[in-house]
Amino acid sequence: MHYDYVIAGNVMLDKVVFMDGTESGHESIGGPATFAYSGVRIWTDSVMQCSNLGADYKTLFTPWIEKNQVVTDGYKIVCDRCNHSIMYFKDKSGAYFDPGQRQMSEDEKWLKHDAWQDFGYMKTRPEEIELFTRGKNVKGVYVAQNADRTFWKKLEAIKKRDGFKLMWEIEGPWAHIHYLNDVKEICRDAVDIFSLNIEEAQMLFGCQGDEACIRALQELDVDMTLFRVGARGAYVVTRDEAIHLAPAPGPVVDPTGCGNTSTGGALYAYAEGKDPLMVGIMANIASSMNIRQYGIIPDMLGVREECLKMAEELYRQYKK
Numbered sequence: 001m002h003y004d005y006v007i008a009g010n011v012m013l014d015k016v017v018f019m020d021g022t023e024s025g026h027e028s029i030g031g032p033a034t035f036a037y038s039g040v041r042i043w044t045d046s047v048m049q050c051s052n053l054g055a056d057y058k059t060l061f062t063p064w065i066e067k068n069q070v071v072t073d074g075y076k077i078v079c080d081r082c083n084h085s086i087m088y089f090k091d092k093s094g095a096y097f098d099p100g101q102r103q104m105s106e107d108e109k110w111l112k113h114d115a116w117q118d119f120g121y122m123k124t125r126p127e128e129i130e131l132f133t134r135g136k137n138v139k140g141v142y143v144a145q146n147a148d149r150t151f152w153k154k155l156e157a158i159k160k161r162d163g164f165k166l167m168w169e170i171e172g173p174w175a176h177i178h179y180l181n182d183v184k185e186i187c188r189d190a191v192d193i194f195s196l197n198i199e200e201a202q203m204l205f206g207c208q209g210d211e212a213c214i215r216a217l218q219e220l221d222v223d224m225t226l227f228r229v230g231a232r233g234a235y236v237v238t239r240d241e242a243i244h245l246a247p248a249p250g251p252v253v254d255p256t257g258c259g260n261t262s263t264g265g266a267l268y269a270y271a272e273g274k275d276p277l278m279v280g281i282m283a284n285i286a287s288s289m290n291i292r293q294y295g296i297i298p299d300m301l302g303v304r305e306e307c308l309k310m311a312e313e314l315y316r317q318y319k320k
Contacts, residue, residue, distance in 0.1 A: 001073070005040050005047035005271070006132045006164075007264065008124040009033030009144035012083040013060060014256055014295065028256075028295025029060050031083065032144035032169060033124070035257035039264025039286035040142075041068070041300045042307050047268075050074035050129055052122040054082035068300050074132060079121040126154035133162040140271035142167045142264060146174040147182040156190040165192045167267040169260065175200030188221035193270050195226040195263040210235070214242045224276060226266040226283055228259050234287075236266075236280040245280040245318070248310060250288035254295070261297075262287035281314045282307075 012031035037049040048071045053061075055077050065072060124143070133141065141164050145151060159166050168191045170183065175196055183204065187194060194217075202208055205216035210229060217225045217237045227235040233246040265286030269279040285307050289297050297303065 001071075002136050003046050003048040003071070003132065004044065004139040005141070005268065006050055006074070006129060006138055007033050007037040007040060007047060007142045008050040008129050009036070009142070010083060010122050010124070011051045011053055011057065012085040013057075014085050027060060027084065028254075029064055030085070030257050030295055032171075032257075032260040033142070034296055035260035035290060036142045036144070036169070036264035036267070038290065038297045038300055039261040039266075039283075040268045041264075042286060042289060042297065042303055043265070043268050043282065045069075045301075048074050048132060050124055050132055052076050052078040052124060052128075054079050054122075056080065057082050064296060064298065067298070074128075076128070083122060126151060126158055129155065130158045130162070133158060133164060136162070138162060138164040140165045140167065140267045142169065142267050144169045144171060144260065146171045147179045147186060149182060149186070152186045152190055159190055165267070165271045166190060167193045167195065167263060167270070169195040169263045170200060170204075172200055175204045177204060177206045180204060180206075184220060191222050193224045193226070193267065194220060194222045195228070195259070195266065197228040197259055198230065201227060218242075224270060224279065226263055226280070228262060230255075234262060234280055234283060236276040236283075238276055241276070243276055243280055245277075245284055248281070248284040248288035248314065250292055252291050253293050255291055256294070257296070258287040258290050261290035277318055278311065278315055281311055281318070285310050285314070 009032045011034050013027040014030035015027050033049055033051045037047060040047040051074065053075055064070070129141065145168060196204070198210070198213065201213040201217065205213060207213060207216060213227065214235060214237055217227060218239055225237040227237050229235065231247065233244065236243045262283040266279050266283035269282040274282065289303050289307065
């Protein structure tokens with residue numbers, strides 16, 4: 001079966017713990033690939049997710065899969081458990097705090113150590129991605145990935161053969177000046193549209209502030225970058241301009257995964273040929289839909305009409 005978009009990367013089951021000891025109360029579906037999938041899915045049904053999973057995914061995933069008619073062809077069970085992740089937020093603004101400031105429970109300690117093993121099992125490999133791009137006329141592929149050159153050489157060859165647009169959302173630990181030359185070469189050779197947040201940009205380029213990061217991003221050999229600045233929204237950065245867009249309207253419940261979701265929305269808009277302004281608008285709308293509840297957007301089909309109307313209205317407003 002043909003899909004216009006393939007979303008590749010890790011899956012997680014997330015729980016939020018706030019500094020005052022309150023928490024989200026249960027685990028929610030998450031992970032960069034799942035959130036990015038939702039950021040595309042609110043706009044189109046022609047998208048599938050390519051992710052490795054733990055055998056325990058069904059408890060949370062099955063109701064969401066059935067409700068949203070999610071295609072599971074790209075899901076593959078490779079180990080006992082999904083990545084169970086605990087997010088430590090000071091408050092609902094999304095600012096993190098050091099979990100060392102409070103005593104971790106035995107369950108938290110187990111999850112922390114177990115996640116390191118599961119991450120290795122669950123990395124999506126180029127050979128798995130190409131099962132869904134070879135000869136399929138795919139428009140766009142998303143990967144949340146580090147700067148490993150072997151991975152990128154393989155994916156570069158697949159991209160050249162299959163002709164899709166490629167969105168890279170860099171994984172946080174590799175957004176560091178130590179890897180800057182690798183990042184520049186990967187962007188030059190394989191990437192069309194790049195995504196990172198302000199903390200990652202400052203670490204990657206060794207600079208401070210929006211303007212310095214934008215200047216550095218404009219030197220990357222990519223067509224466009226979604227430069228996310230948290231509660232202040234996002235910039236869409238090209239060689240010639242940087243458009244700042246405030247967050248799209250909506251209530252704030254949980255910021256987990258909003259960067260991933262906006263990145264998926266940006267990939268869709270970019271691969272559909274939208275201009276940089278609309279790319280940013282659609283990215284921010286996807287984020288606003290994600291931030292309204294804990295975990296993944298529960299009804300992706302149910303918000304599509306609202307998203308389309310909001311995109312049209314925001315575009316008119318910005319154009320004025």
